[in-house]
Amino acid sequence: MAELARAAGVGVREVLGLALPGRSDRGNVRALLLGARIDTRNLEGFAETESLVLAGVGAAFVFRYGVLVLFGASAESERELIARLASHIVDPLAQPEVETASIEIRAEGEETVSADGHIRLREATRERLLLTATVLARSVVLxxxxxxxxxxxxxxxxxxxxxxxxxxxxxxxxxxxxxxxxxxxxxxxxxxxxxxxxxxxxxxxxxxxxxxxxxxxxxxxxxxxxxxxxxxxxxxxxxxxxxxxxxxxxxSLRLELAVIVLIAFEVVLNLYQFWRL
Known part of the structure; x- marks a missing residue:
């Protein structure tokens, strides 16, 4: 798996990225809700999205609100990335929520999204993949x-x-x-x-x-x-x-009744003591 150097600094970022190997012009997209939140500080291999260098459909994006989005990742790569993130997940889900789609890069024609979740882009730029990842991440949270x-x-x-x-x-x-x-x-x-x-x-x-x-x-x-x-x-x-x-x-009603009972008990007790005298 191709990795980037760790992002500079230890500040919290809403989303970090990772370039995955492969120069394919098509692949599957999987958005996995892993937990309530992912601590994006000091994630090994992940970097700020502005520094990503991609070669075709092959990328991973980690969103701080608990979602990992994978483009063109194998099952083995997915398991490896989830394991890498495990110690950073806050309130992990026993079973991740998953949203799936497919993506294709075609230079000619319109950029479209079909009813069955097939996404067609003109280029596999980091901006287009990040935008797609953001929509799928929000969808799986919803x-x-x-x-x-x-x-x-x-x-x-x-x-x-x-x-x-x-x-x-x-x-x-x-x-x-x-x-x-x-x-x-x-x-x-x-x-x-x-x-x-x-x-x-x-x-x-x-x-x-x-x-x-x-x-x-x-x-x-x-x-x-x-x-x-x-x-x-x-x-x-x-x-x-x-x-x-x-x-x-x-x-409140029970409390008022309890107060009334106590007052009544005190009145009865005082009357009893009075008559004994």
Whole structure:
């Protein structure tokens, strides 16, 4: 595996790259969500993307929000890179989430993205590969959180049904807080780390790639999926906060009843002592 020298400095970078061997003009693309985050400091062999020198479709990109994207990598190279990153992964997943596509370099014709995930580029430049990697990385993050949000809906729905049918919702406070935590965590990944709804900074320096990004973003439906997720997050968040208020009101009522009982006990005790005198 061809490697670059370690990136200078120990600062945190959002994305680092690595050139892989081979001069092929086509290959597979795999985006793997490995964990909540990847510490990009002091990664052996990875360098800043501006210094990458590529020869055809063969590259790896590591995104700080937990994703590894591979172009034209063999199964052996993939295993080796995952093992190299293992000590840098924060909260690793037991089984990585995977998004796949294929890529082809063809100098003539339009740069296109087909419905089956086949991406056609005019050149295998680092900017084009990085832009493609960014879209796939965001897509696999969305896929993971879409599943988690569906699970959150499944957890909240029985509680709402219980309230509708029985007029009460028996739920421990810790479980309510966990639901709120899941919502906040998903919002942080989508809006904060992965910045799904924002255009990549790369387009500011290379505006000619804006059309390619538009086609990639449209085919992988990043905007539509992000907006749908935001709406679902709002619904879950409102439901979780409402359930939390309900639980807190119930605890407040219990506390008030306990105070009343104590006051009543003290009154009875005082009356008893008075009559004994």
């Amino acid at each position: 896929g993971r959180d879409e599943g988690r949000i569906a699970e959150a809906f499944d957890r909240v729905e029985p509680l709402i049904n219980d309230l509708r049918e029985n007029g009460r919702a028996g739920m421990p406070i810790r479980r309510v807080m966990k639901n709120i935590g899941d919502v906040l965590s998903a919002q942080h990944r989508v809006v904060g780390r992965a910045q799904i709804s924002e255009k990549p900074d790369l387009l500011w320096e290379h505006p000619a790639l804006d059309r390619l990004y538009g086609r990639l973003e449209a085919e992988f439906e990043l905007g539509d999926r992000a907006r749908a997720m935001e709406r679902k997050l709002e619904v879950i968040g409102d439901a979780a906060e409402w359930l939390l208020d309900l639980v807190q009101d119930k605890r």
